[in-house]
Amino acid sequence: MSDSRNAGYDEFLEALDSGDGYYYECSNAHGTLPPRRACPHCGDRDLETLPLPATGEIVTHTTVTVPTPAFDDDAPYVTALAAFGPVRLTGIVRGVDPADVDIGDAVTATVKPSETSGDRTITFRPADDTHD
Amino acid sequence: MTKAFIAGSGTTAFGSFPDRTGRDMFAEAGLAALDDAGLTSADVDEVFYGNFVGTLSERQGHQGPLVAEALGTTAPARRVESACASSGVAIRDAVRAVRAGDADVVVAGGMERMSNMGTAGATDGLARAADDLFEVRAGVTFPAAYALLARAYFDAYGGDRTDLAHVAVKNHENALVNDHAHLRQEITVDDVLEAPEIAAPLGLYDACPISDGAAAVVLCSPSYAAEHGLDSGVAITGSGHGGDTMALQDRQSLAKTPGTREAAEAAYDDAGITPDEVGIAEVHDCFTIAEVLALEGLGLYSYGEALGAARRGETRRDGALPVNLSGGLKAKGHPVGATGAAQIAAVRTLLEGTHPQSDAVDDDVTVGLAHNAGGTVASATVHVLEVVA
Numbered sequence: 001m002s003d004s005r006n007a008g009y010d011e012f013l014e015a016l017d018s019g020d021g022y023y024y025e026c027s028n029a030h031g032t033l034p035p036r037r038a039c040p041h042c043g044d045r046d047l048e049t050l051p052l053p054a055t056g057e058i059v060t061h062t063t064v065t066v067p068t069p070a071f072d073d074d075a076p077y078v079t080a081l082a083a084f085g086p087v088r089l090t091g092i093v094r095g096v097d098p099a100d101v102d103i104g105d106a107v108t109a110t111v112k113p114s115e116t117s118g119d120r121t122i123t124f125r126p127a128d129d130t131h132d
Numbered sequence: 133m134t135k136a137f138i139a140g141s142g143t144t145a146f147g148s149f150p151d152r153t154g155r156d157m158f159a160e161a162g163l164a165a166l167d168d169a170g171l172t173s174a175d176v177d178e179v180f181y182g183n184f185v186g187t188l189s190e191r192q193g194h195q196g197p198l199v200a201e202a203l204g205t206t207a208p209a210r211r212v213e214s215a216c217a218s219s220g221v222a223i224r225d226a227v228r229a230v231r232a233g234d235a236d237v238v239v240a241g242g243m244e245r246m247s248n249m250g251t252a253g254a255t256d257g258l259a260r261a262a263d264d265l266f267e268v269r270a271g272v273t274f275p276a277a278y279a280l281l282a283r284a285y286f287d288a289y290g291g292d293r294t295d296l297a298h299v300a301v302k303n304h305e306n307a308l309v310n311d312h313a314h315l316r317q318e319i320t321v322d323d324v325l326e327a328p329e330i331a332a333p334l335g336l337y338d339a340c341p342i343s344d345g346a347a348a349v350v351l352c353s354p355s356y357a358a359e360h361g362l363d364s365g366v367a368i369t370g371s372g373h374g375g376d377t378m379a380l381q382d383r384q385s386l387a388k389t390p391g392t393r394e395a396a397e398a399a400y401d402d403a404g405i406t407p408d409e410v411g412i413a414e415v416h417d418c419f420t421i422a423e424v425l426a427l428e429g430l431g432l433y434s435y436g437e438a439l440g441a442a443r444r445g446e447t448r449r450d451g452a453l454p455v456n457l458s459g460g461l462k463a464k465g466h467p468v469g470a471t472g473a474a475q476i477a478a479v480r481t482l483l484e485g486t487h488p489q490s491d492a493v494d495d496d497v498t499v500g501l502a503h504n505a506g507g508t509v510a511s512a513t514v515h516v517l518e519v520v521a
Binding site for chain 2: 009032033059060064067069070071072080081087089090091092103114119120121
C-alpha cells in the first residue's frame with residue numbers, strides 16, 4: 001500500500017483526533033461525512049460544515065471474531081454505528097467489555113491506532129470514560 | 133412487456149476448487165448453457181460476465197474477452213462488477229440488450245474463484261464490497277456488516293438468533309438433493325446456535341460458505357426465439373435494479389433494504405405482476421438475516437414479518453411460498469460473481485421441471501423470482517421469470 005493520503009478523509013480524522021470533529025449538513029438537513037461534493041440523499045450541493053456533537057449513541061453493533069488480516073491482533077473487537085446528531089459514524093468500541101456494549105450507549109469518538117497495523121481507526125469510548 | 137427468452141442454462145458444481153481456473157469454470161457453465169440451448173459459439177452476439185474479486189484472486193483484469201474466448205468466441209464481452217450482485221447486473225444488462233434489439237443471442241453469467249485465497253484472503257477480498265474509508269478501516273467484515281443489520285433488525289422488530297437458525301436449517305435441507313451444492317449436510321437449530329461466532333449475533337452456520345463456481349444462461353431476443361423455435365419454456369418477463377448508499381452509516385434505516393424494494397417494484401411493474409402471483413423465489417441469503425431482509429424488501433412479507441417465516445414453515449419446500457429450493461447461497465454455495473446467474477438457472481429449471489427440487493413446485497406455479505444483492509444491498513437486482521409454453 002502506498003503512503004498517499006485520502007484528501008478530505010484524512011483531514012476529517014485529524015480533526016476528530018484533536019476533538020474538533022465536524023460533519024456536513026445539506027439544505028434538507030441530511031448529515032454526511034467528507035469527502036463529499038453532493039448530498040448522497042438529495043443531490044444538494046450546499047453542504048454546510050458543522051461541529052460534530054460531543055457524544056453519540058450506539059445504534060447497532062457486532063463483536064467480530066473473524067477479522068480481516070488488518071485487524072488480526074484486534075479481534076475480538078466491537079464495531080458499532082453511533083449516531084451523532086444527523087450523522088452516523090462507524091468505529092471500534094474500546095474501554096468497555098464487548099458483552100456490555102448495548103444499543104443506546106452514549107459514546108465519544110476519537111481516533112486510535114489499530115493494534116495490528118497501527119492504522120488510524122475511528123474509535124468510540126463510553127461517554128463517561130475519563131481514561132485515555 | 134418484451135420477453136427475454138432463456139434458451140439454455142448451465143452451472144458448474146459449487147464448492148472448494150482452489151486449483152480450477154476461472155476461465156475453465158466459466159467455459160464449463162457457458163458451453164453447457166449453449167449445448168442446452170442447441171446453439172454454438174458462432175451464434176453468440178455478446179457476452180455479459182459477472183465477477184467480483186478476480187483481480188485479487190487470479191491477478192487478472194480484463195476478464196470479459198478472456199472468458200468469451202474460453203467459450204470459443206471473440207464476440208464483444210465485458211466484465212460487470214457489482215460485488216455479490218455482479219451477475220445479477222450482468223443478466224439485467226443482457227436482458228436490456230436483447231430487448232432493445234441490440235443482440236439476438238447473448239451469454240450472461242458469472243464466475244468466482246475464492247478458495248485459493250484462503251479464509252483470511254477471502255475475508256479481506258469480500259470486505260472490499262464495503263466502503264473502504266468508513267467501514268473496512270473500522271473493522272467491518274462482510275459478516276460484520278450483516279451482523280450490524282441483524283442487531284438493528286432485532287432492535288426494531290424483536291426476534292432472535294433462533295428465528296434465523298431456522299433459515300439455515302431450511303436451506304441446508306433443500307440442498308441435500310442438489311448434487312451441484314457446496315454444502316450437502318443436514319443441520320439442526322442447535323447446530324446453528326452452538327456454532328462458533330464470527331460476528332455476533334451471527335455464527336458460522338448463519339453464513340454462506342466461501343465457494344468457487346460459475347453459472348451462465350443463454351438469452352434470446354423474441355424475434356430470434358420465434359424464428360428458431362426457442363420461444364417456449366421460461367422467459368425473463370421483468371427486470372429491476374435498485375441502489376442505496378454504500379456505507380451502512382448513511383442509510384435511512386438499518387432494518388430495511390430499500391435497494392431491494394426499488395428493484396422489486398420495477399421488476400413487478402415491468403412484468404405486469406403483483407407479489408402475490410410469485411410461486412417460488414430464490415433470494416440472496418448470504419447470511420440468514422439477508423433472506424429475511426430480502427423477503428420483506430420484495431414485498432412478499434410486511435416489514436418485521438419475515439423473520440419467523442422459515443420457523444413457521446411457510447418458506448420451506450412444502451410451505452405456501454418455497455424460498456431457496458436450490459439451497460440458496462447458504463448451502464448451494466456463493467461463488468460471488470456466479471450467484472445471480474445461478475439463481476436465474478435455478479428458477480428456470482425449477483419452473484421447467486428439471487431441477488432436483490422441481491417436485492416441490494406446485495403445478496399451478498408459473499411465476500418465479502430471482503433476487504441478487506451486492507454489498508449490504510447498495511446494489512440489488514430482481515428478475516421475474518414466467519412459464520411461456
